[in-house]
Amino acid sequence: MSESSVSVVKVIRCIVCPTGCQIKVISKDSEISFEGYACKRGLEYAEQEYYEPKRILTTTIRVEDGFLPLIPVRSNIPILKDKLRDALNEVAQIEVKAPIKMGDILIENILELDVNIIASRDLAKI
């Protein structure tokens, strides 16, 4: 008779609502399951966070002729966590021209991920 091995491989705190359920990722006989979520949204969040975690990218871009030398920017939607470093490297190559309005798309479709990098504030010309 073979013994089944059960282990908790990760604990994910759900951030979808303020309840903050702790969701366990369970491995049993090489099958993954989730325990501790109180609703379907929590299960979806945990599955996303376990299989394909994503984050909003926040950084700055150099500005030519701007009132400030850098502008804070962010991705319009979360980016796959394992693409963040490549995206940051791409952003570091860019320089944009002032004036800039909050929400302006400064890099369109970065790394062909269907994600835009947008300005987080206005920035006037010198």
Ligand code: SF4
């Ligand atoms: S699992 Fe549901 S109830 Fe629990 S924190 Fe996530 S969204 Fe809220």
